[in-house]
Amino acid sequence: MTPDEFRTHGKQVVDWIADYLEGVESLPVRSQVAPGDVRRALPEHPPEQGEDFAAVMADLDRIVVPGLTHWQHPSFFAYYPANTSGPAILGDLLSSGLGVQGMLWATSPACTELETVVVDWLAELFGLPEHFRTDRAGGGVIQDSASSATLLAILAALQRTSDGAAAVGGLTGRHTLYVSTETHSSVAKSARIAGIGADNVRVVDVDPKALAMDVTVLDRMIAEDVAAGAVPVLVCATVGTTSTAAVDPVRAVGEVCRRHGVWLHVDAAYAGVAAVCPELRWLNDGVAEYVDSYATNPHKWLLTNFDCTVMWVADRAPLVGALAIHPEYLRNAATSSGAVVDFRDWQVSLGRRFRALKLWAVLRWYGAEGLRAHIRAGLAQAAELVSWVAADESFELHEPQTLGLVCFRPRWPGSPVEEADAATLRLMESLNASGDLYLTHTKVGGRVVLRMALGGTRTESRHVRAAWDAIRAAAV
Numbered sequence: 419m420t421p422d423e424f425r426t427h428g429k430q431v432v433d434w435i436a437d438y439l440e441g442v443e444s445l446p447v448r449s450q451v452a453p454g455d456v457r458r459a460l461p462e463h464p465p466e467q468g469e470d471f472a473a474v475m476a477d478l479d480r481i482v483v484p485g486l487t488h489w490q491h492p493s494f495f496a497y498y499p500a501n502t503s504g505p506a507i508l509g510d511l512l513s514s515g516l517g518v519q520g521m522l523w524a525t526s527p528a529c530t531e532l533e534t535v536v537v538d539w540l541a542e543l544f545g546l547p548e549h550f551r552t553d554r555a556g557g558g559v560i561q562d563s564a565s566s567a568t569l570l571a572i573l574a575a576l577q578r579t580s581d582g583a584a585a586v587g588g589l590t591g592r593h594t595l596y597v598s599t600e601t602h603s604s605v606a607k608s609a610r611i612a613g614i615g616a617d618n619v620r621v622v623d624v625d626p627k628a629l630a631m632d633v634t635v636l637d638r639m640i641a642e643d644v645a646a647g648a649v650p651v652l653v654c655a656t657v658g659t660t661s662t663a664a665v666d667p668v669r670a671v672g673e674v675c676r677r678h679g680v681w682l683h684v685d686a687a688y689a690g691v692a693a694v695c696p697e698l699r700w701l702n703d704g705v706a707e708y709v710d711s712y713a714t715n716p717h718k719w720l721l722t723n724f725d726c727t728v729m730w731v732a733d734r735a736p737l738v739g740a741l742a743i744h745p746e747y748l749r750n751a752a753t754s755s756g757a758v759v760d761f762r763d764w765q766v767s768l769g770r771r772f773r774a775l776k777l778w779a780v781l782r783w784y785g786a787e788g789l790r791a792h793i794r795a796g797l798a799q800a801a802e803l804v805s806w807v808a809a810d811e812s813f814e815l816h817e818p819q820t821l822g823l824v825c826f827r828p829r830w831p832g833s834p835v836e837e838a839d840a841a842t843l844r845l846m847e848s849l850n851a852s853g854d855l856y857l858t859h860t861k862v863g864g865r866v867v868l869r870m871a872l873g874g875t876r877t878e879s880r881h882v883r884a885a886w887d888a889i890r891a892a893a894v
């Protein structure tokens with residue numbers, strides 16, 4: 419593709435994206451295809467001769483788009499948002515265009531240094547502690563996902579707990595991790611990858627109402643495990659659980675961790691970015707005093723397209739110690755000088771994309787004010803929905819309701835529990851099949867509840883109202 423051809427097709431692609439985002443509201447939110455439809459519509463063999471880019475775009479419209487669930491649709495309320503924005507898309511495009519690998523400072527100094535600036539900016543915007551800054555003992559780094567951040571936290575914790583032995587001789591003896599019944603499954607997956615084993619992931623009960631980790635149980639479990647000869651490695655506290663956005667008591671969990679000398683990781687994948695609003699800084703309670711590693715996803719609720727998880731550590735030494743290997747082919751003067759950060763030592767893979775560009779573009783386009791306005795818009799929509807659900811006797815609201823996630827269920831008076839739960843799932847399926855909105859479910863206290871996550875870039879109050887009207891109409 420010559421520069422001129424690139425220019426022509428590139429402009430067409432940008433126009434296509436602009437049209438798509440402008441018109442996404444008219445598409446069914448959830449894809450309507452059946453398994454195998456997309457594959458059957460595609461040729462079985464790759465083309466022998468190169469094709470015109472227009473042919474790719476035609477198939478995008480004809481085959482790919484109908485097979486998409488439109489995460490940027492204003493009536494997408496499922497899971498958590500994966501919201502994006504114009505500046506983020508353009509920043510990502512620039513990253514693709516530049517095509518640099520930021521594995522070492524030396525392989526593209528601006529890629530590393532811009533990243534250190536944006537993660538420091540974000541730490542400041544979220545009110546995170548000074549020691550998370552890259553020019554202190556800790557530092558921030560952009561990872562692909564919260565799942566990777568958890569894995570890295572575990573590797574760093576193993577490094578610290580074993581005084582470096584874990585990275586060299588491997589694990590000996592029983593090592594344990596602590597999560598709650600509400601913790602995201604990625605922690606269990608990371609435990610498997612790290613060689614700790616699923617059986618050594620200890621699941622702590624939660625307070626039945628707040629669904630927050632019970633620190634008395636945590637304290638007791640750690641003490642029992644130590645007495646039985648295990649080595650407790652890490653506790654994962656969640657700020658904004660996946661099911662209901664519950665918040666673990668980080669400060670109290672931290673006190674337990676400090677007493678037992680255990681690493682505290684905070685998974686704030688969904689909710690951490692909300693701390694950009696000063697009135698929500700309570701989300702950070704205990705982080706400055708007790709937290710060893712912390713991760714949040716601008717790719718969920720902060721207008722930055724996937725993948726963009728920002729992870730901070732209070733002390734970078736155990737993380738880098740766990741991962742740094744210096745083969746001859748990567749040796750260079752900057753690394754040897756000790757004056758630079760090489761982010762390959764802060765992540766699983768060697769190569770790394772220039773992700774900081776999209777985050778930088780978002781921060782500069784919106785400014786702190788714009789980011790706060792975005793979070794507050796989601797919160798206001800959630801508050802409106804909560805008021806409608808609470809005022810309707812046919813529905814039960816899950817409380818405490820936290821941030822932009824609203825959980826509720828129809829009461830189905832007179833129906834036994836199992837039938838009521840089945841009816842709630844049927845209701846959700848029929849709404850999702852309509853293509854007018856998309857929501858998901860979870861279980862709270864053994865009962866099926868619907869989850870509606872607000873915070874989409876294009877979601878307005880009228881979309882939330884239309885969704886609520888459709889849910890009510892379907893629930894009678």
Ligand code: PLP
Pocket residue numbers: 498562563564565566602604656658659660685686687688715727
């Ligand atoms: N942690 C929490 C609390 C989440 O809600 C999620 C996803 O929704 C994850 C982790 C996994 O996120 P990622 O896809 O970035 O690994």
